[in-house]
Amino acid sequence: MKKILLIVCVLVFNFNTFSQEKTAKINFKTTEIDYGVIEKGSNGIRDFEFTNDGNSPLIITNVKSTCGCTIPKKPNKPILPGESEKIQVKYDTNRVGFIRKSIIVSSNAQNPTVILKITGKVTNKVNSTGLEKKSKSLIEEEY
DSSP: OEEEEEEEEHHHHHHHHHSSOOOOOOOESSSEEEEEEEEEOOOOOOOEEEOOOSSSSSEEEEEEESSSSEEEEOOOOOTTTEEEEEEEEEETTTTTTEEEEEEEEEEBBBOEEEEEEEEEEEEOOHHHHHHHHHHHHHHHHHO
16 A cells, blocks of 8 residues: 555656746846936946746847837847846937837747836036036127
8 A cells, every 4th residue: 555655646746747837937137227317428238137047948039129229139049047148238328318218028938028128318428617618608709
């Protein structure tokens, strides 16, 4: 009787082990990056780091942005379970104004679509001497 019970337990354990679905799971450290206030022409490259927390290789099939001012770069190789990688995003900082862009990541993960966001503001480079010269020339024009 003990042998039969042991055999049944082993079969149930093996059945549960083999029936587990193999899936990739993409887990980003953050899904939003705030550039803050940056000057025109400054470095617009940021990285979204992620890990494959699944039990199957993760394949990033597509990464696209909502406009041409944001260029994403995806990993070209599969990310094995437990490995980390990054999606690089380059924003064109020669465009002055607010940054509110989305990057759509498609993969074979359990959650196949993830939306990443970048925010911030690009300003013109203005130093105190530039302001003083501009103010002085405006005052001289008035008189």
